[in-house]
């Protein structure tokens with residue numbers, strides 16, 4: 001279970017930064033292609049944080065959409081209209097549509113993020 005190890009790493013990092021203070025919230029950046037299931041992450045975090053200074057802390061998300069760039073002209077190709085789709089489907093839609101310049105060779109330049117960006121202490 002991927003989320004369990006991510007939750008463990010998040011908890012360790014948050015505790016290190018909080019230096020003994022009680023942690024009330026963690027802000028996490030989650031990319032559309034990260035494969036992270038937030039429900040599982042929350043479940044794992046809740047389990048692991050029991051009895052620690054982060055018990056009961058809430059998780060806040062900053063979702064990062066898929067980012068695609070055209071190989072021909074270097075333009076960013078918008079994928080926001082497919083943001084409701086799973087990341088890999090958004091990639092397929094973008095590849096099918098291509099860049100405004102007519103080129104269909106796009107590369108993925110973002111959306112793999114998983115990062116603890118901020119913690120809030122009491």
Ligand SMILES: [Zn+2]
Pocket residue numbers: 070071072073074075099100101102103
């Ligand atoms: Zn282009």
